[in-house]
Amino acid sequence: MNIITRLILIGAFLFSPLAIAQFETSWDNSRGITQISPHVFRWGAGGSINGLFIPTSDGIILIDGPALPCEPGAGQWLKDELALRYDVPVRYVVLSHDHQSHICGTAVFADTAVAIGHKKIRPHLIREGRIAALPTITFEDSMDIDLGGVKVVLSYFGPTHSDNLIATHIPQDGVLFVPDLGRPEGQLPNPDLRDMYVDSTIEVLGILARMDDVDIVVPGHGSPVSTQAYFQRYREYLTALRERVLSHMVEERSLYEILELVSMDDFSDYTNLEKNLEPNIITMYDYLYRYREPNFPSGLPIRVPQ
Numbered sequence: 001m002n003i004i005t006r007l008i009l010i011g012a013f014l015f016s017p018l019a020i021a022q023f024e025t026s027w028d029n030s031r032g033i034t035q036i037s038p039h040v041f042r043w044g045a046g047g048s049i050n051g052l053f054i055p056t057s058d059g060i061i062l063i064d065g066p067a068l069p070c071e072p073g074a075g076q077w078l079k080d081e082l083a084l085r086y087d088v089p090v091r092y093v094v095l096s097h098d099h100q101s102h103i104c105g106t107a108v109f110a111d112t113a114v115a116i117g118h119k120k121i122r123p124h125l126i127r128e129g130r131i132a133a134l135p136t137i138t139f140e141d142s143m144d145i146d147l148g149g150v151k152v153v154l155s156y157f158g159p160t161h162s163d164n165l166i167a168t169h170i171p172q173d174g175v176l177f178v179p180d181l182g183r184p185e186g187q188l189p190n191p192d193l194r195d196m197y198v199d200s201t202i203e204v205l206g207i208l209a210r211m212d213d214v215d216i217v218v219p220g221h222g223s224p225v226s227t228q229a230y231f232q233r234y235r236e237y238l239t240a241l242r243e244r245v246l247s248h249m250v251e252e253r254s255l256y257e258i259l260e261l262v263s264m265d266d267f268s269d270y271t272n273l274e275k276n277l278e279p280n281i282i283t284m285y286d287y288l289y290r291y292r293e294p295n296f297p298s299g300l301p302i303r304v305p306q
């Protein structure tokens with residue numbers, strides 16, 4: 001696998017009409033570059049995170065960074081690799097969302113590139129002191145990048161995993177990248193529901209599942225790539241979890257009781273279900289606590305036990 005994932009397909013393949021099936025789409029997270037479609041390359045530099053880049057005749061479009069935890073030198077490693085392979089610079093750095101693990105090291109491209117992100121991303125980057133490029137170009141709903149004959153469509157469908165996660169779509173290659181909402185089949189995407197807007201996420205997962213011109217869904221974590229069926233399945237999981245936890249809350253059961261009562265056995269196709277279920281229930285409870293007003297007789301605010 002290592003040999004395969006270190007395979008680097010360069011220049012001559014960039015504009016050839018090769019079928020997607022001819023490209024290697026699995027990934028072992030080692031430092032490396034893999035071409036996954038006629039125009040799109042996947043890259044990573046350690047850990048479980050990876051991003052994309054798209055080389056064109058007029059420059060390179062980079063989407064996200066490489067490592068978890070933020071690996072020193074990873075951005076420079078990619079910059080050196082790109083300089084060896086192409087005689088054009090990185091022109092755009094797209095940040096999928098503000099989470100450090102996905103954008104680490106992107107500032108190293110600031111000498112030639114402008115950074116792009118959703119309009120809500122900047123306060124998070126500044127507040128958290130992210131080690132990343134700071135976007136000077138932001139957008140509200142959608143934005144197209146047209147460079148060297150490649151069109152990249154950036155879309156914001158609403159708050160989901162963070163209030164600034166965007167979808168990066170390359171329609172001519174059928175590639176869609178929505179890290180942390182897309183994972184390899186059979187893996188729940190997040191250890192818990194932190195920084196998640198659950199109701200809006202359920203809606204957006206439906207939009208992602210129905211988008212046209214999508215053959216490959218690239219995870220931001222792990223291997224291999226998946227399909228839009230992933231979004232539909234996670235939508236079903238999240239909807240079921242929400243309804244099951246909520247029904248017990250309406251019956252005035254405590255979080256401790258709910259942890260005992262909620263079963264998600266009908267989603268046993270998720271290989272990490274057992275590990276993730278408890279934190280998923282706890283953080284769903286937390287979300288729903290702030291979503292509703294119960295008929296408590298006392299009306300007292302929540303208190304820390306003495």
Ligand SMILES: [Zn+2]
Pocket residue numbers: 097099102161179180
């Ligand atoms: Zn994230």
